[in-house]
Amino acid sequence: MAGKKIETETAEAFGRVFVKGNIPEINPVRCMGCGHCAVLCKKLGPNVLEIKDGLAKVIRPENCIGDGACMLACPTKAIFLMSKYSPGSPPSAV
Numbered sequence: 001m002a003g004k005k006i007e008t009e010t011a012e013a014f015g016r017v018f019v020k021g022n023i024p025e026i027n028p029v030r031c032m033g034c035g036h037c038a039v040l041c042k043k044l045g046p047n048v049l050e051i052k053d054g055l056a057k058v059i060r061p062e063n064c065i066g067d068g069a070c071m072l073a074c075p076t077k078a079i080f081l082m083s084k085y086s087p088g089s090p091p092s093a094v
């Protein structure tokens, strides 16, 4: 059976290998701008998120390793999905 070959970029962090290419989708209705996600992401290294105009925003998508730490840090479940990062076309929820 012929399969589709998928090219992946990986990142090593915390003694594990993560598949890169996805970024968090932030629900602007649920986000209360507390910054827990951004603080944790910065502390861990990738530093993908920042609070802008009272909401979490993906500022450095190329840094995202897809570890999902931001999802766990969010008290309101505003970050519920990771979606494919395409340079030049940010996800609709961002």
Ligand code: SF4
Residues within 6 Å of the ligand: 026, 030, 031, 032, 033, 034, 035, 036, 037, 038, 055, 056, 073, 074, 075, 076, 077, 078, 079
């Ligand atoms: S942790 Fe959740 S509520 Fe707080 S800024 Fe991040 S996305 Fe918004």
